Amino acid sequence: MESLTSTELDTSKYAVQVDINNVSKDEIQPYIKLQRATNFLAGAMIFLKSNILLRNKLSFDDIKPRLLGHWGTCPAINLIYAHCTRLIKSRQLNMILVTGPGHGAPANLANLYIEGSLGKFYPEYGWSEEGLFNLIRGFSWPGGFPSHTNSELPGQIHEGGELGYALAVSFGAALDSPDLIVTCIVGDGEAETGPTATAWHAIKYLDPSTSGAVLPILNLNGFKISERTIYGCMSDDELVALFTGYGYQCRIVGDDLENIQQDMASSLEWAHDTIRKIQKAARSGQAIYKPRWPMLILRSPKGWTGPKEAHGQRIEGTFHAHQVPLPAAKKDDEELGILEKWLKSYKPEELFSEDYTPKQDLLDVFPDDSLKMGMRKETYGNYHPLSLAEWQDFSVKQEEDASPMKQAGKYLADVIKRNPEAFRIFCPDEMMSNKLDTVFDVSERVFEWDKDVFGKKGRILEILSEHTCQGMMQGYTLTGRTALFPSYEAFLGIVTTMVIQYAKFVKMGKETTWRPDIASLNYIETSTLWRQEHNGFSHQVPGFINSLINLKADMVRIYLPPDANCMISTLHHCLQSKNYVNLMISSKHPTSVWLTPEEADRHCRAGVSIWRKYSSNEGAHPHVILVGCGVETTFEVLAAAALLRKDCPRLRVRVVNVTDLMVLGFNHPHALSRTEFASIFGTHQPIIFNFHGYPSVIKDLTYDRHSVPGRLHVHGYKEEGTTTTPFHMLTANGCSRFDIAIDALQRVAPNDDVDINVHELVTEYRHRIKEHSKYIEECGQDPADLNERPSFSE
CATH class of the missing domain: 3.40.50.920 (Rossmann fold)
Structure with missing residues (x-):
C-alpha cells in the first residue's frame, strides 16, 4: 500500500511567538489550584448525589441514577476561566466570557460557585455544606441547573444548546462597548458549523475606536461526540494559514502540555496587549487599516486530567471522554473504583475546609465583585431604552400612495440620529433593495476593511450571512441595546433555529428573579412573496411565520401592517417593547394608504378592526x-x-x-x-x-x-x-x-x-x-x- 504523505506549509513566520517565561511558575500556582477545584466540581456534578467531597468510601448509592453532562470540554474551559480571571485581576479588566461548547456547563457552574457569583444570585448555592450539596447533586437533577449553559447561569449571554453562534454573539456584545473584552471559547466541533465559519469575519466590522474587542479561543481537543473534528486533523501550519487568511494573529497554546499553564497565561497577556495597541491607535486618530486582531488556538486533550482508561479502553484524549467517561459507574465495580481514584486525584481536602467552604487561598485569586465574569453588568441589567420621536411625525396622508418601507426608512434614520450608541441595524446586504436606504442619509455602513467606509462611524452592518446578523443582534440585545434585522422574507427562515434557541434563553431568563427586562428582537420581512414574481419561485417563502407561532405565547408578536401609517406605528411600538420576538411584515412597494394617522393608531392598538x-x-x-x-x-x-x-x-x-x-x-x-x-x-x-x-x-x-x-x-x-x-x-x-x-x-x-x-x-x-x-x-x-x-x- 502506498504511504500517505502531506505537504506541510511553512507558516512559522506568521505564527506568533511568545516567551512563556514572562509569567513565572510561582505566580500561576494559585490558578492551577483553582483548576483542580473546578475540575473536581465539574466531575462531581456529573456523577455524585451524596458523599460530595468523598469523605467516605465511594459507593454505588452515592452515584446519580441518571448520568448526564459533558466532561470532555470542561478542563479546557476551566483552564481558560482561571487564566482570564488572573488577567482580569492583574490588569483590572472589564471582561465577559461566552462559552461556545455549551454543554460544558459543569465548568461554568464550578467557576461561578467558587467566585461567589452563583451565591450572589442564588443564596441556596452559597459557600456552605448545603450550597455545595445543592450544586453537585442539583446538576442535571430535576429542579437544578441543566447540562448546558443558559440564562439561569450568571454571566451568560448565550444559549448553549445548538452549536455555532457563540462567536457572532460575542462580536455583537463588543459593539459600542469600548472598554469590554469578550473572550469567546469556540469548540472545534462547533467550528465546523456554517454560522461559526462566517462569524470569524466579524473582526472586519469591528471599529476599535468605539467598540470593545473579541478574543476568540479555539478549543481544539480533537473530538466531537464520536468522531474526530476537522480542525483536530489540521496541523499547526494549516491552522495558522487559515486564520492568518481570515485576518488574525494566531498564537497556538498547548503544543507543550507540561508548560501549558505558563503558555496560557503569557498568551493571554500578549493578546490583551495586542488588543490595546489596536484600540490605542484608533482612539488617538492613527487607526490601523485592516488591524490583525489576536486569537488563540488551544490544544489540550479531550477530558484532560480525567480517567485515562477503563476496561482496557482509552478515555482521555478520545471521544470516549466527550460526555460521561464512566457511564456504568453506578453498577460496575471497576468504573466506580476509577471514578473514586480520579476525583480524589484533585485532593478535595486541600480545596475545601471542614465546613465545606472553599479555602481562602482559592477565594483570593478572584478580583473584586464588579470585575468577576459572573457579575458583569453587561450580562444583565444593562438595558438602555431608546429615545424615539412621535411616529405620527413620519405619517403620510390617506389620499397618497406610499411605500411602507420608504416611510419606515425615514423613521429609522431619526432613530439612528437620536440613539448614536444604543441602536444598530443588522442586514444581509438588503437595505437598498428593501427601500430602507434613507438611513444612509444619516449613517454610513460599518465595514473596517472597506477603504470607502474605513474609520466612519456607521450604524448599519451588512453581511451576507443571516446567521452572523442574528448572532450579532443577539449579543447586542442581551448586553442592553436595541437592534433591527430587516430581510427578504424568503430567507429570514435561515435563522429559525437560532431564534428558537434565543427565545428559550429569554423565557428562562424571565423566570429568574434577577434578570431584568431587555429589548425585544425586531425583524422586518419585506421583499415579500407577492412581489417577488421577478425573482421567481425560490423567493416565495413565507414560512418564518409558521415557525414563530409555535413559540411560547408570551414571547412572540407577529404584525402585518397593511399600509405605511400602520407600519410606522408598529415599528415605533416594537422598538420600545421588551422581552419579545417581534416580526413585522410589510411591502417595499408604493401602495394605498388606507387609514389616517389617527385611525392607524387606533387600529394598531386594537390589532384588528x-x-x-x-x-x-x-x-x-x-x-x-x-x-x-x-x-x-x-x-x-x-x-x-x-x-x-x-x-x-x-x-x-x-x-x-x-x-x-x-x-x-x-x-x-x-x-x-x-x-x-x-x-x-x-x-x-x-x-x-x-x-x-x-x-x-x-x-x-x-x-x-x-x-x-x-x-x-x-x-x-x-x-x-x-x-x-x-x-x-x-x-x-x-x-x-x-x-x-x-x-x-x-x-x-x-x-x-x-x-x-x-x-x-x-x-x-x-x-x-x-x-x-x-x-x-x-x-x-x-x-x-x-x-x-x-x-x-x-
Whole structure:
C-alpha cells in the first residue's frame, strides 16, 4: 500500500511567538489550584448525589441514577476561566466570557460557585455544606441547573444548546462597548458549523475606536461526540494559514502540555496587549487599516486530567471522554473504583475546609465583585431604552400612495440620529433593495476593511450571512441595546433555529428573579412573496411565520401592517417593547394608504378592526365578512369589496383587517375574547380570510373559534409561483379580488335578501382571470388599472 504523505506549509513566520517565561511558575500556582477545584466540581456534578467531597468510601448509592453532562470540554474551559480571571485581576479588566461548547456547563457552574457569583444570585448555592450539596447533586437533577449553559447561569449571554453562534454573539456584545473584552471559547466541533465559519469575519466590522474587542479561543481537543473534528486533523501550519487568511494573529497554546499553564497565561497577556495597541491607535486618530486582531488556538486533550482508561479502553484524549467517561459507574465495580481514584486525584481536602467552604487561598485569586465574569453588568441589567420621536411625525396622508418601507426608512434614520450608541441595524446586504436606504442619509455602513467606509462611524452592518446578523443582534440585545434585522422574507427562515434557541434563553431568563427586562428582537420581512414574481419561485417563502407561532405565547408578536401609517406605528411600538420576538411584515412597494394617522393608531392598538368606511352599511348586519391580513392580500380584499358593491349592491359586506396576527388565537396575551371575536367576525356569517402566508397559520390559530363548522374559508399562499406578474401571483394562489368575490358569492348563495345571479357573476369573474392570463402572455405586464385604488362610491 502506498504511504500517505502531506505537504506541510511553512507558516512559522506568521505564527506568533511568545516567551512563556514572562509569567513565572510561582505566580500561576494559585490558578492551577483553582483548576483542580473546578475540575473536581465539574466531575462531581456529573456523577455524585451524596458523599460530595468523598469523605467516605465511594459507593454505588452515592452515584446519580441518571448520568448526564459533558466532561470532555470542561478542563479546557476551566483552564481558560482561571487564566482570564488572573488577567482580569492583574490588569483590572472589564471582561465577559461566552462559552461556545455549551454543554460544558459543569465548568461554568464550578467557576461561578467558587467566585461567589452563583451565591450572589442564588443564596441556596452559597459557600456552605448545603450550597455545595445543592450544586453537585442539583446538576442535571430535576429542579437544578441543566447540562448546558443558559440564562439561569450568571454571566451568560448565550444559549448553549445548538452549536455555532457563540462567536457572532460575542462580536455583537463588543459593539459600542469600548472598554469590554469578550473572550469567546469556540469548540472545534462547533467550528465546523456554517454560522461559526462566517462569524470569524466579524473582526472586519469591528471599529476599535468605539467598540470593545473579541478574543476568540479555539478549543481544539480533537473530538466531537464520536468522531474526530476537522480542525483536530489540521496541523499547526494549516491552522495558522487559515486564520492568518481570515485576518488574525494566531498564537497556538498547548503544543507543550507540561508548560501549558505558563503558555496560557503569557498568551493571554500578549493578546490583551495586542488588543490595546489596536484600540490605542484608533482612539488617538492613527487607526490601523485592516488591524490583525489576536486569537488563540488551544490544544489540550479531550477530558484532560480525567480517567485515562477503563476496561482496557482509552478515555482521555478520545471521544470516549466527550460526555460521561464512566457511564456504568453506578453498577460496575471497576468504573466506580476509577471514578473514586480520579476525583480524589484533585485532593478535595486541600480545596475545601471542614465546613465545606472553599479555602481562602482559592477565594483570593478572584478580583473584586464588579470585575468577576459572573457579575458583569453587561450580562444583565444593562438595558438602555431608546429615545424615539412621535411616529405620527413620519405619517403620510390617506389620499397618497406610499411605500411602507420608504416611510419606515425615514423613521429609522431619526432613530439612528437620536440613539448614536444604543441602536444598530443588522442586514444581509438588503437595505437598498428593501427601500430602507434613507438611513444612509444619516449613517454610513460599518465595514473596517472597506477603504470607502474605513474609520466612519456607521450604524448599519451588512453581511451576507443571516446567521452572523442574528448572532450579532443577539449579543447586542442581551448586553442592553436595541437592534433591527430587516430581510427578504424568503430567507429570514435561515435563522429559525437560532431564534428558537434565543427565545428559550429569554423565557428562562424571565423566570429568574434577577434578570431584568431587555429589548425585544425586531425583524422586518419585506421583499415579500407577492412581489417577488421577478425573482421567481425560490423567493416565495413565507414560512418564518409558521415557525414563530409555535413559540411560547408570551414571547412572540407577529404584525402585518397593511399600509405605511400602520407600519410606522408598529415599528415605533416594537422598538420600545421588551422581552419579545417581534416580526413585522410589510411591502417595499408604493401602495394605498388606507387609514389616517389617527385611525392607524387606533387600529394598531386594537390589532384588528372593522373598516367601516370600506364596508357596506358601515359593516352592520353583514351577509359575508371579508378579512385581509397583509399588504397585497388586504388590497385585494378591498378591491373585492368594491367590486361586489358595484356588481351586487344588495350584498352586505363587512371588511375586516388583522394587523396583529396573534389576536386570532386563544392562548396569547393579545387574544380576542369570545365576545370580542364575535363582535368583529360575527357568529354565523361566512368569513373569507385572505392571508399573506400559508393558510395553515390562520387555521391553526382559529381552530376552535367557530361554533358553526365550515364558516371560515382561508385563502393564502399555496406554493404556486414562478417568474410572472404580481397579479398573476395572486390569481395563481387564489388570492385575487376575483377569487375572493367568487368565494363570497358562493358562500352566501342562495339568499333571497341578496337576490343575485351567482352563476352569472362567478362566470364573469372567472372569465376575467382567464383574460388576465392571456393579457400578460401577450404584453408581459399587468394592466395598469389593477393597481388603481378601488373606488367605494355608491
